[in-house]
Amino acid sequence: MKNHPIIDQDQMKRGEFLRSLGMSSAALMAFYCLGTTLTSCSKSSDPTPTTPPTPTPTPSTGTGLTGNADASQGTVNFTLDLKDANYSKLKTVGQYVIVGSLIVAKTKAGSLAALSKTCTHQGTQVEYRMAQDDIYCNNHGSTFSTTGVVLVTPAAKPLTQYKTALSTDGNTLTVTT
Ligand code: FES
Structure with a gap:
């Protein structure tokens, strides 16, 4: 103890x-x-990275187009480089291109028209016809003027018209709402 x-x-x-x-x-x-x-x-915190930087994604808009040409993605506001092979045809009367949700045409009169490409009847993509100088839907025959007004039904509503502005050198087209 x-x-x-x-x-x-x-x-x-x-x-x-x-x-x-x-x-x-x-x-x-x-x-x-x-x-x-x-x-x-x-x-x-070493300023010299040991791994290469992540590559910048390739723009989905393609060459010659800058800005938004898809009305479903927000306000339409874009420029086209008419020297680019994708859009150079817009220097020729009677030609047209589809850009995003729009159709852009060099009309018979030599001006540039930009409209929504979707027929207001049942949604078919429209085209420009130089002989008639109009916008035509070959699904049911609706016809619109180059400002979007309905000339021939069954479409009842006009196409949306956008503003166009050509640069003084004729190489850049700006399209806005
Ligand atoms: S979808 Fe264009 S006329 Fe019917």
């Missing part, structure tokens, strides 16, 4: 020693982790 306090004291000392070791280990681990973190931070 007389030794118990001594044993207890020894056990307590061992416990304190172990706890002391534990603390030291924890402290060492903390320093280790801190060191690792700092090392990682140092690497992540």
Whole structure:
């Protein structure tokens, strides 16, 4: 019985020693982790990237077109490069192109007309006819003027007309709502 306090004291000392070791280990681990973190931070803030940059996605609009030509995607506002092979035909009277949700035509009179390409009857894509100088739907024969007015039914509503502006050098066409 007389030794118990001594044993207890020894056990307590061992416990304190172990706890002391534990603390030291924890402290060492903390320093280790801190060191690792700092090392990682140092690497992540390195101004010289080790991986190549992500390539820029190829524009879905194609060459020669800048801006939005799809009325379902917001306000129509775009430019066409008439030097680009996709749109150069708009320099020729009687030609037309489909751009997004629009039809753009170089009319018989030499002006540029931009209208919604979707027939207001049942949604077929329209075309420009130089001989008649009109916009025609070959599904049921609806016909519109180059400003979108219905000339021949069954379509009852006009095509949406957009504004066109040609640059002074004739190479850039701007189309807006
Ligand atoms: S869909 Fe154009 S006339 Fe019917």
